Amino acid sequence: MHTPELLRRIDRDWRAACPTLDPTPMRRIIALRRAASILGQAVESVYAHSGLNSPAFDLLLTLRRSGPTEGLAPGELAALMAVAPASVTNRIDRLEARGLVVRDLDPHDRRSWRVRLTQAGHALINELLPLHVQNEARLLAALSEDEQALLEDLLVRLTHAAETARAADEGSQ
Incomplete structure (x- = not known):
């Protein structure tokens, strides 16, 4: 079912099932989620044939966009990708196994690593x-x-409001 038809049906069904409920917020979030899903699949189609998923592609893009020659620390990568550091480690492991990234000891802090694109990663x-x-x-x-x-x-604006609300909720717990 195409999205406009689906949204009309959802609206009609909710109004019949619960006449005092305004389903508009639900309908709009459904439209947003459906758009994100369909657009996400269309975006992934470009790099899926290369054996990459969205998280791996995002890491490669982040290194290409923001990584200096010596690379980025995993924590910096996580912050630039807005994900948890543990998920970055997993992605790095997979991409390193494919020869697309490499970890080097940080020359300024021998306890830390820097992640950078390999020549194959750059080419891809x-x-x-x-x-x-x-x-x-x-x-x-x-x-x-x-x-x-x-x-x-x-x-x-919508995302910022949701992030602000989440931070307030987490701060009150």
Whole structure:
């Protein structure tokens, strides 16, 4: 079922099942989640043939975008990717086994490691990056530039509000 039809059905069903309930917030979150899922699958199609999943591709992109020649500490990687350090370690292990990243001792702190792209990792990400950006531009083409900017602003505001609420909830416990 296509999303517009699904949302109309959900709205109609809730209004019949519970007439005093306004299903609008649920319908909007469903639309957002469905968009994230469908767009995520379309984005992944660019690099899936290379044996990469979203977390691994994100790590390679982060190293390509933000990693100096000597690499990044795993904690820095985690912060730049907005994920838990333990999940970064797992990703590094898998990518290192494929020869796409390497861990080197930090020259300034022998107790720490730096993660950097290998030559093969650089080659792969440089091959996939233009295809990835073209694909994302194609996916966004249904919206004008102004609509895309508005969408980005609205999503950032919505996410920030949810992050702020979560932090407040965690702080009160």
